[in-house]
Amino acid sequence: MWSYWKKIYNSFFTNQINTEKEKSIIHKQGPTVYPPLNAVTTKSEEVEIEVRKERDINTVLKEAIVEQLSAGQPIPVDWNAGGDETICNVQIGEAYDYKKDGVNIGWELGDLIAQVLELPNAGEYFNNGKGHIKVDQKGQVVLHYSARAYYYDYEESDWVDGEPAENVSSTEWIPVDDPFHLNQYLHRVNINFSVWMHVEGRNTITYDSYGGLIHTQVREGDEMSVPIPKEAEAFYGEMIRKRLQKFEKDFEFSEEVAKSKSLHSIDVSGRLEEGGVRLELQKSYVVIDFIADNESVILIK
Amino acid sequence: MAVYTKGIAFEKLEIVLKIYKKQARSQKEVLSLFSQESHRKTIENTYEKLTPLTIAEALLLSNAEQRMVALQCFGVEELVTKLNAKQLDAQTITKKQIRWDEHLKPYEHTYEDTYELYKIDAKSLGIERHFWREPAIYFVKCQCASTDRLYYLYVSEDIAQQQDAIAAIAWTMRFNGKPLTKQQYLNLMYSET
Structure with missing residues (x-):
């Protein structure tokens, strides 16, 4: 009770007399603490939590891995961590979201790998890698992998273990007719294109990630799904892929850079507009060394 | 089902329609933005009689993004007055x-x-x-x-x-x-x- 009146007294007089005092009191009280965002669970998360209660999550993961490997299906993994996010893809069969007993195996393994390898999610750290999940002779789940990492040291104002040496960007307009009659939706829906790829070395081009091409975003009105035929995906996909390969050739990096152990990526984002497609292409290049080259780490004992 | 304006989702159709009314959009134009039958009927029956969004109504929106989009309907001079x-x-x-x-x-x-x-x-x-x-x-x-x-x-x-x-x-x-x-x-x- 006393503390209540003291608070009223303090806030009344400090507010009236001196705003600096007011600020210091607010500061002492500290910020409001909100529950973490993940404290709110979705229905599917609730199912997963129930499963976790009944069975050890690692047992479910191990069973799923053994099933896949026994069926002759490899389990490839790749990650692109840092820059404010940790993306770790674990492919089970054809899917990245394969579920067993209500547990999302890919997501759980992704979390486990991020935890074991201590993958960064801060803006200035970057860690790219890939590998395969296997089971060794002792029955342990093992990740065979190679990874490269670098970071930006704010104190030294310099990149450490890596150097994002060159960046090239370009905005292009590709005139194209509207063979799939998608322009009729443009007054209310954004129809976007998104493609990204990682290229390793000079001659060993591999598409590490190749995301879905067309994404729609409602801007005005209600949520009518825009019927985008598969042929449209193929049509625009081929057009953008061709442009992307030309862009890749047009902007070759220096000989020295190309010879080094390098990693570069091309990001393409675009939008369907009246009369054509507007593309923004960006090629960025990083000189980085391996921090792990064909190494192994135990994920589950 | 959410309804959108400037890419921001709103729970209430009426608020979005009032925003459109403030923007002086015609009923025909507004109808072209909606596909759900129930929404289209509401627009046909109520849009002409609907009053445009007021600043007070915009300020009452608790969601900051919705409030921002709603307040963009008003010019600064209008807000000040x-x-x-x-x-x-x-x-x-x-x-x-x-x-x-x-x-x-x-x-x-x-x-x-x-x-x-x-x-x-x-x-x-x-x-x-x-x-x-x-x-x-x-x-x-x-x-x-x-x-x-x-x-x-x-x-x-x-x-x-x-x-x-x-x-x-x-x-x-x-x-x-x-x-x-x-x-x-x-x-x-x-x-x-």
Whole structure:
């Protein structure tokens, strides 16, 4: 009770007399603490939590891995961590979201790998890698992998273990007719294109990630799904892929850079507009060394 | 099912329709944005009679993004007028500039620069008084001498309480991370002229 009146007294007089005092009191009280965002669970998360209660999550993961490997299906993994996010893809069969007993195996393994390898999610750290999940002779789940990492040291104002040496960007307009009659939706829906790829070395081009091409975003009105035929995906996909390969050739990096152990990526984002497609292409290049080259780490004992 | 305007989702169809009404969109245009039968019927039956969104209705939206989109329907002049902004102070400074004419000859241009300090109180903003404290927004209005554009710049409560429009405009500028004082600002204006 006393503390209540003291608070009223303090806030009344400090507010009236001196705003600096007011600020210091607010500061002492500290910020409001909100529950973490993940404290709110979705229905599917609730199912997963129930499963976790009944069975050890690692047992479910191990069973799923053994099933896949026994069926002759490899389990490839790749990650692109840092820059404010940790993306770790674990492919089970054809899917990245394969579920067993209500547990999302890919997501759980992704979390486990991020935890074991201590993958960064801060803006200035970057860690790219890939590998395969296997089971060794002792029955342990093992990740065979190679990874490269670098970071930006704010104190030294310099990149450490890596150097994002060159960046090239370009905005292009590709005139194209509207063979799939998608322009009729443009007054209310954004129809976007998104493609990204990682290229390793000079001659060993591999598409590490190749995301879905067309994404729609409602801007005005209600949520009518825009019927985008598969042929449209193929049509625009081929057009953008061709442009992307030309862009890749047009902007070759220096000989020295190309010879080094390098990693570069091309990001393409675009939008369907009246009369054509507007593309923004960006090629960025990083000189980085391996921090792990064909190494192994135990994920589950 | 959510409805959208400027890519922001709203739960209530009526608010989005009021925004469209404020934007003076025709019923035909609005109908072209909706595909659900229930929405289309509501638009056909109610849109013509619907009143445009008011500032008070926009301010009542609890979601900050929705509020931002809704408030974008109003021009600054309209906001200032409808929210009963009260003028606390107005001061005019006479300034001189060297300008060049069409023959590239310099000439002296004298003009008057007026600064106005305003307050919008809690009642107009639809905010309740917090015991003895009355939340309010303070801003200074000024005009760019080159482009004639009007600017409305936020100023903090403690500087606004001085009820001095020049001190307020000085506060919006920083030197070595610190706001200018009125005297520093006037000296700089002298240097400019």
